[in-house]
Amino acid sequence: MSTNIFFKKKKISTKIFFNKHKLHKNFFINDIKTLTLSKKNDLSFFESIKYKSDAIKTEAGACLTTKKLSNFLSKTTQPIIVDNVLFELAKILKALYPDADIDYPDNTLKLISKKNKSVTLNTNVLIGKNVKIGKGSIIGSNTIIEKNVQIGNKCVIGSNVIIKNSIIENNVVIQDNCKIGQKGFGFIPLKNKNFKFPHIGKVVIEDNVEIATGCTIDRGSIDDTVIGKNTYIDNQVHIAHNVRIGNNCMIAGQVGFAGSSRIGNYVSIGGQAGVSGHLKIGDNVKIGGGSGVVKDIEDNQIVMGYPAVPLKDFLKKNKDKNE
Amino acid sequence: MSTNIFFKKKKISTKIFFNKHKLHKNFFINDIKTLTLSKKNDLSFFESIKYKSDAIKTEAGACLTTKKLSNFLSKTTQPIIVDNVLFELAKILKALYPDADIDYPDNTLKLISKKNKSVTLNTNVLIGKNVKIGKGSIIGSNTIIEKNVQIGNKCVIGSNVIIKNSIIENNVVIQDNCKIGQKGFGFIPLKNKNFKFPHIGKVVIEDNVEIATGCTIDRGSIDDTVIGKNTYIDNQVHIAHNVRIGNNCMIAGQVGFAGSSRIGNYVSIGGQAGVSGHLKIGDNVKIGGGSGVVKDIEDNQIVMGYPAVPLKDFLKKNKDKNE
Amino acid sequence: MSTNIFFKKKKISTKIFFNKHKLHKNFFINDIKTLTLSKKNDLSFFESIKYKSDAIKTEAGACLTTKKLSNFLSKTTQPIIVDNVLFELAKILKALYPDADIDYPDNTLKLISKKNKSVTLNTNVLIGKNVKIGKGSIIGSNTIIEKNVQIGNKCVIGSNVIIKNSIIENNVVIQDNCKIGQKGFGFIPLKNKNFKFPHIGKVVIEDNVEIATGCTIDRGSIDDTVIGKNTYIDNQVHIAHNVRIGNNCMIAGQVGFAGSSRIGNYVSIGGQAGVSGHLKIGDNVKIGGGSGVVKDIEDNQIVMGYPAVPLKDFLKKNKDKNE
Numbered sequence: 001m002s003t004n005i006f007f008k009k010k011k012i013s014t015k016i017f018f019n020k021h022k023l024h025k026n027f028f029i030n031d032i033k034t035l036t037l038s039k040k041n042d043l044s045f046f047e048s049i050k051y052k053s054d055a056i057k058t059e060a061g062a063c064l065t066t067k068k069l070s071n072f073l074s075k076t077t078q079p080i081i082v083d084n085v086l087f088e089l090a091k092i093l094k095a096l097y098p099d100a101d102i103d104y105p106d107n108t109l110k111l112i113s114k115k116n117k118s119v120t121l122n123t124n125v126l127i128g129k130n131v132k133i134g135k136g137s138i139i140g141s142n143t144i145i146e147k148n149v150q151i152g153n154k155c156v157i158g159s160n161v162i163i164k165n166s167i168i169e170n171n172v173v174i175q176d177n178c179k180i181g182q183k184g185f186g187f188i189p190l191k192n193k194n195f196k197f198p199h200i201g202k203v204v205i206e207d208n209v210e211i212a213t214g215c216t217i218d219r220g221s222i223d224d225t226v227i228g229k230n231t232y233i234d235n236q237v238h239i240a241h242n243v244r245i246g247n248n249c250m251i252a253g254q255v256g257f258a259g260s261s262r263i264g265n266y267v268s269i270g271g272q273a274g275v276s277g278h279l280k281i282g283d284n285v286k287i288g289g290g291s292g293v294v295k296d297i298e299d300n301q302i303v304m305g306y307p308a309v310p311l312k313d314f315l316k317k318n319k320d321k322n323e
Numbered sequence: 324m325s326t327n328i329f330f331k332k333k334k335i336s337t338k339i340f341f342n343k344h345k346l347h348k349n350f351f352i353n354d355i356k357t358l359t360l361s362k363k364n365d366l367s368f369f370e371s372i373k374y375k376s377d378a379i380k381t382e383a384g385a386c387l388t389t390k391k392l393s394n395f396l397s398k399t400t401q402p403i404i405v406d407n408v409l410f411e412l413a414k415i416l417k418a419l420y421p422d423a424d425i426d427y428p429d430n431t432l433k434l435i436s437k438k439n440k441s442v443t444l445n446t447n448v449l450i451g452k453n454v455k456i457g458k459g460s461i462i463g464s465n466t467i468i469e470k471n472v473q474i475g476n477k478c479v480i481g482s483n484v485i486i487k488n489s490i491i492e493n494n495v496v497i498q499d500n501c502k503i504g505q506k507g508f509g510f511i512p513l514k515n516k517n518f519k520f521p522h523i524g525k526v527v528i529e530d531n532v533e534i535a536t537g538c539t540i541d542r543g544s545i546d547d548t549v550i551g552k553n554t555y556i557d558n559q560v561h562i563a564h565n566v567r568i569g570n571n572c573m574i575a576g577q578v579g580f581a582g583s584s585r586i587g588n589y590v591s592i593g594g595q596a597g598v599s600g601h602l603k604i605g606d607n608v609k610i611g612g613g614s615g616v617v618k619d620i621e622d623n624q625i626v627m628g629y630p631a632v633p634l635k636d637f638l639k640k641n642k643d644k645n646e
Numbered sequence: 647m648s649t650n651i652f653f654k655k656k657k658i659s660t661k662i663f664f665n666k667h668k669l670h671k672n673f674f675i676n677d678i679k680t681l682t683l684s685k686k687n688d689l690s691f692f693e694s695i696k697y698k699s700d701a702i703k704t705e706a707g708a709c710l711t712t713k714k715l716s717n718f719l720s721k722t723t724q725p726i727i728v729d730n731v732l733f734e735l736a737k738i739l740k741a742l743y744p745d746a747d748i749d750y751p752d753n754t755l756k757l758i759s760k761k762n763k764s765v766t767l768n769t770n771v772l773i774g775k776n777v778k779i780g781k782g783s784i785i786g787s788n789t790i791i792e793k794n795v796q797i798g799n800k801c802v803i804g805s806n807v808i809i810k811n812s813i814i815e816n817n818v819v820i821q822d823n824c825k826i827g828q829k830g831f832g833f834i835p836l837k838n839k840n841f842k843f844p845h846i847g848k849v850v851i852e853d854n855v856e857i858a859t860g861c862t863i864d865r866g867s868i869d870d871t872v873i874g875k876n877t878y879i880d881n882q883v884h885i886a887h888n889v890r891i892g893n894n895c896m897i898a899g900q901v902g903f904a905g906s907s908r909i910g911n912y913v914s915i916g917g918q919a920g921v922s923g924h925l926k927i928g929d930n931v932k933i934g935g936g937s938g939v940v941k942d943i944e945d946n947q948i949v950m951g952y953p954a955v956p957l958k959d960f961l962k963k964n965k966d967k968n969e
Binding site: 045118121122124139140141142156158159160173175176177208210212213214223230232234235236248250252253254257270271272288305306318 | 748749751752753756757760772788790806808823825828829831832833836837838839840842857862864882885886900902904909918920922924938940946952953
């Protein structure tokens, strides 16, 4: 059963959608998932040799891939051979989830003014259908909580905040003007009109997180964007789709994360640093302010610079220069 | 006839405003324009030798310039010789367009709640006088569309957006919390109280553009700020006054453009890169994330670094350093 | 008498709160202040040898410090010896000012729609208790002015702005979507749940300042955050707690300031530059766009680079590299 609570799914079978491919296996697509998470009624995608080891073990019912890569695919998975995996993925996503490629404003919003014993809603709070807000939570004025969002207990959400497609756990503080759960930056470039990549994931913000003013956190494209327990994020930070930040991190102001990077636990990042896409940053890493991280970083490293290098190399390099 | 639909213009003649200058030519100033765009009833300005070739050919009726530069000015144009061209320009702009130096909030805004067949307005949408919104467009909650703004067909404008002094064409998507058309950063520094430079231009956003959450796009000062067709812009991007971005560009998160730069078509710019003012970036240019571009870039170049250099030089330099 | 108009203070005596310390001096804590500002009924804190000269001269009634540092403390000041000065400071702050560690949305906000002769309020303006707004000031739509905020005469505050815990003087322009006075980024990291550092300071914005769209200015933690007269700030600038910016400065787009730095008068800073915490930048300093300032800068210097160095060194270094 699909667990997507934010986007309505159409009923589509592999054989009918991919009818040119003469597939031997037919099933109604339960969901589209990564190679690792797919089960027998899911469709997956395998577009880079980087994911070879996941492809071998995948339990996906069918998988979009190229002729060449298809050799690595699990024998139980139906390959669907295409030239451009991501474009075909975007097309089936659009067919399956027609509303996930543009952030249509929630038309179920209602002005909720009553304050009950368990939740405090301030002035002009707009709440969508099926929103759940836990005991003791407080919502600031002019804030919009779109349909199906879940907010835990004892959260403090500021004013002018917009939350959509997100699950916020307990004791989370989100300061004014944060925008959480919107579509990320993804599309197939085409000459006249790009093809918008549907983003069907969500944002999960775990217990005790604090997010300061004016941050933007995009929802996941296929997978989720996750902020781990007790992580604190300063003003104007930008977190792109599918980024996973671990527990107990400290992220200073104006830091930016490109899509799909994974940040360990106890990581601290100085102001205005940037982390490129698809990187793995280990635990206990310290990244200096203004750094540009373009490579994976192992546990316990201290790095700085653009591109970021171990701190001692950065200091040496800059000492040499100034002499 | 002046075509400025956003700012009310006073009727001022050259001879009266510049009465100390004993001009031989007198006319009511139609508008203030660049050397290239000015016609015989327009006032122009020529403050740098950089624009010599435009000055020779200008059709402007009169032109603010310095004694030295006036020698290059078209013989049909009345020179108005001043010491500080930009300061005198600011003063005549302020006289002609008294409301363009401060973003006075639109006092014609009305809460429009009806949904008609052709346009969908969500909750608490505030719309100014003479706003035009095309068929099939959707406006999110708490969004403000100020007076005289034009929005084309099938646009999706998110929640918490503010649009002023702008023309938005068709099929444009603008995500939550974008602020478009506000006054840019421009003033004449003075000891006690700076003189605010009026910004009389607008923002034009062409067909099929997508702008993600939390971007700021300033209107033009004299000319316009333009985002070309099918260009996609990620979260928290800052675009200053008079910047012109071509078609089919991809601008990643937190990129910043200083005023008056011109970006070609099919340009891609990585996250947190910055482009200095008054530059010309060619077509098909790729600028790496975090780069600081301080010089013009020719077509088809790939650059990276701070300051940005050709990618192969950047890689070589950083290889050397780490060895 | 405490002068904190934004946060309610509890009545707590030194002897009872620090009862394990067997203090010889007992008084009701008037306020918590820096070493320099404290008077005989104030509690201060001395956590770094850097502040030795302030400690010698302090008039504080009592002072949190370490065993080692206590030797430098004024003989008239009661030392309170602790292992972790900042953690103990956070705890007494939390006891004294229970509401300063989380930005609880102002629940005194009221929709004020009347326009009187002296102040113009546009649509959906929410105003808290005891707010003062001076003659001739204009407030944009959907803007929130929280309780006790003071705004001077002839200010223009845009739409979608939130101001809290701030004093805005005269002729100030604040463009759309600025967020001013929120809690800064400060906490004591703890494994399961960080201890939030209360921020009891305010923001002061002096005469003739202009702040462009989408800036965030955090209030001071103990001291104040101050923007000096006639300083102009461009879009998306982030100013952390306790930063003091002098008069007549020009701060371009997307610049970021970490906490507690002091910027002189007539300083100009190019786009996307960053200034680390606890620095002193002199008067008439020019900082190039994209620079990362990590050291104090004396008066009249021009610096650029990451890390920022004198401009001539930056140019030399980059010339060498490209040859």
